[in-house]
Amino acid sequence: MNVIELDQVSFSYGERKVVNQVTLAVPKGKHVGIVGESGCGKSTLLKLLSGLYAPTEGTIKISKSVSIVMQTPQLLPMTILENITLGREYPKEWIHHVVNLSCLDQWVASLRDGLDTYLGDRANELSGGQAQRIAIARAVCKNSEIILLDEPTSALDHETEKSVLEALRRATEGKTVIHVTHQRSHLEAYDSIYQMREGKLYG
Ligand SMILES: Nc1ncnc2c1ncn2[C@@H]1O[C@H](COP(=O)(O)OP(=O)(O)O)[C@@H](O)[C@H]1O
Ligand SMILES: [Mg+2]
Known part of the structure; x- marks a missing residue:
């Protein structure tokens, strides 16, 4: 098909x-x-x-x-989680799966606020790779x-x-x-x- x-x-x-x-x-x-x-x-x-x-x-x-x-990833001034879900609701397990698949898990675990880290203040601290992994996670999450x-x-x-x-x-x-x-x-x-x-x- x-x-x-x-x-x-x-x-x-x-x-x-x-x-x-x-x-x-x-x-x-x-x-x-x-x-x-x-x-x-x-x-x-x-x-x-x-x-x-x-x-x-x-x-x-x-x-x-x-x-x-x-x-170039289009990141928004929201949390990492919101950048991945774009405000839609998903089960916790699904988010966990998506974060692992996109190879974001280690980095997110190292952040004090994890997925709730607000990117507005940290956008320029992000590496290109992290930003692109968030974009990948957004695509996969849907x-x-x-x-x-x-x-x-x-x-x-x-x-x-x-x-x-x-x-x-x-x-x-x-x-x-x-x-x-x-x-x-x-x-x-x-x-x-x-x-x-x-x-x-x-x-
Ligand atoms: N919005 C646009 N208006 C006019 N020309 C455009 C526009 N976007 C791309 N082009 C032209 O169309 C051609 C193909 O562009 P693009 O699809 O971006 O190619 P590629 O992604 O392979 O680099 C290029 O010559 C580019 O300059
Ligand atoms: Mg192109």
Whole structure:
């Protein structure tokens, strides 16, 4: 069963076509990687998939809920917990599971106020890796079937990148994933890898 189907999808910013006739089917549970240089249309493609933009041509069918992790995490002046749940209620056990999956458990345990630590005052004390793990936890907490990853580690140093990629691998097991990146090495063990060039997708 395909949970994502794009049929001849194009998108233009004004006159400029940046996604060009993309056709793609992603079966449930598959991890799909898309590699391409900066500017080739990767982020635009994910914005189409997340419903932020509507295609100018073609059709997109998505049969499940979607979460997205972007290059730079958008943290809010709230507690760590609220940044993960965005104010929705979840069972304690689920939060615990999500925090472990996202590799936040050790750091959170080291904080006096744990998950209730207010990030407004501490936002600049956070490392890029911690911030991105919170963003991953937010995506995982929703328990969406589909997870979209837009160069989720490109703002991190090499060591942190490795650990965040590992957190992502754990957190997305069993999910349907589309991961766009300019670095093919981040897509080891992916089920299929496509190339994107100037808005076109190549198998
Ligand atoms: N909001 C926008 N308005 C106009 N052009 C844009 C906008 N966002 C991106 N672009 C252009 O569209 C092309 C594809 O961008 P993007 O999808 O961000 O590529 P990538 O994520 O692969 O770097 C680029 O040339 C970029 O400059
Ligand atoms: Mg991009």
